[in-house]
Amino acid sequence: MSLRMALLGLLEVKGPASGYDLAKSFERSLNHVWQAGHTQIYPELVKMDSDGLIAVQSEGARGRKIYAITQEGMDQLRAWLQDRDPAITIRSEIALQAFLLPLLETRQAIDVLERIRHSFAERLSVLECYPDPETKPNFGRFALKLGLAQTRTGLAWAEECLAELRSRL
Amino acid sequence: MSLRMALLGLLEVKGPASGYDLAKSFERSLNHVWQAGHTQIYPELVKMDSDGLIAVQSEGARGRKIYAITQEGMDQLRAWLQDRDPAITIRSEIALQAFLLPLLETRQAIDVLERIRHSFAERLSVLECYPDPETKPNFGRFALKLGLAQTRTGLAWAEECLAELRSRL
DNA sequence: GCTGCCATGTAAACCGTTACATGATTGG
DNA sequence: CCAATCATGTAACGGTTTACATGGCAGC
Structure with a gap:
């Protein structure tokens, strides 16, 4: 769930992006907060698409898919932020x-x-x-x-x- | 690996214990450092036993097995502490x-x-x-x-x- | 005898990492 | 044309959580 929310957040803040862009973005801006590599991101985007949280906005060269957040995605992101009591699982x-x-x-x-x-x-x-x-x-x-x-x-x-x-x- | 080391540590410090004892001990003393429930602990103990890091010291009522750390277990625990560069995976x-x-x-x-x-x-x-x-x-x-x-x-x-x-x- | 806690486990699903695989484009 | 980097994915494995299942013992 958290990975999903992190991706929705990036898409909302930085606008539409491809899986590759998101993986880079993750590394640069979210890395001190949550970690995920491209092998986790690509499949998750497919699921989020089929769940209606994001949609393919356009397709570029060599199968590059640009995803955009949907209204449903924004709603779920806000609902999660407001309702989810953050887990404090410490594994240090x-x-x-x-x-x-x-x-x-x-x-x-x-x-x-x-x-x-x-x-x-x-x-x-x-x-x-x-x-x-x-x-x-x-x-x-x-x-x-x-x-x-x-x-x-x-x-x-x-x-x-x-x-x-x-x-x- | 970390779960294993945590269990070895408990067994070395507190002496022989059963899976149940270890689960309770985990909750009380290690909980702010690492988390694990009994469903993860029982199977891990079986593996550690077959790897020679711990051994069944005695068997009590209703299949209660008391494990003790072996020399090999102590050696591996020390080696891990000394050699392992701790991962800083943040997922908060x-x-x-x-x-x-x-x-x-x-x-x-x-x-x-x-x-x-x-x-x-x-x-x-x-x-x-x-x-x-x-x-x-x-x-x-x-x-x-x-x-x-x-x-x-x-x-x-x-x-x-x-x-x-x-x-x- | 019933309730609650002690005590042990298994199975499925989920999440995350590592390794593998492939081809396109860009700059030298 | 060659190397580096861009870009996308799959597969296997391992760790973690949740749900299920079972029976013993102690005190009321």
């Missing part, structure tokens, strides 16, 4: 490793945390390349602010834990 | 709704955010019932600190966004 490999950390010797635990710290830092630098939501208010800004805040929190947590572990040596 | 329904928020009228967006704020608040109150990792250092404390910090960040974010939206009315 980082948090799982953090949970299991006490099983290791301090030195090894430090190595693991160092890697975790690095992955937060890397992610943060990716998010910071997006236009700053404070200075450039644009579409995904609420989500981007959340992503930035959560990642900074994760980074600070890793540094704090590292400091504690190092003090034990 | 909350962040997706946040992303799509600008599609709604301000008033409706406020309602949605209010619900999101509530779900962060609820989650925070659950996490705060766990023993405080600062005062009671115990097993899952690193993960719990992360969970608390991330949830507080989410709550603050929701409140900030709400204030901004309300100022637009």
